[in-house]
Amino acid sequence: MDMEKQKWIEDVIDSGSRVRKLAPRDSLLEAIERRVAPVAEVPARKVWIAAASVAVLIALNFAAIKAAGDTGTEKSSTTETPLYTNNQLY
Template sequence: MEKENWINEIIDSTNQIVQVLPSDGLYAKIQSQMNVQKTLDTKWVWLAAASIVVLASINIKIIMTEIQSEKDSEKTALVASISDTNQFYKNNYE
């Protein structure tokens, strides 16, 4: 019974809440702030674009260097596999 009384007291406490009305100019103030467009300075836009171009260029250069080093290592392996003695046949007479 005591628990039920406590619950009813809590529920009845909401009956004493008074609705608060906003000021007349609040809605207009909120609307005006929403309509204000924030723009970026063109300096920052160009800086971002230049940064992207620099990063893309660095990435392309690294990729091209890796491809070239792979080709060089393939050439080195091919050269190493070729005999440098000019003896094409094994000499069995020695």
């Protein structure tokens, strides 16, 4: 029984040497390269314009927040709504 198992193992290992290796057709690499789209580069000028516009928007937001904070009519949330101390749910 042990000899049969050993022979079977050797036959399985040896079967790999009888497998014929396949070679791809010559036009396969060219077909793959045609299907894969080239990466489009974004010009540096457009990147700088986008970065500058983001910086301008951030500056405008800070200016708007600062202008809204200087009105002086802001109320505290505790004076607008009463504080409920009764947490009884039923």
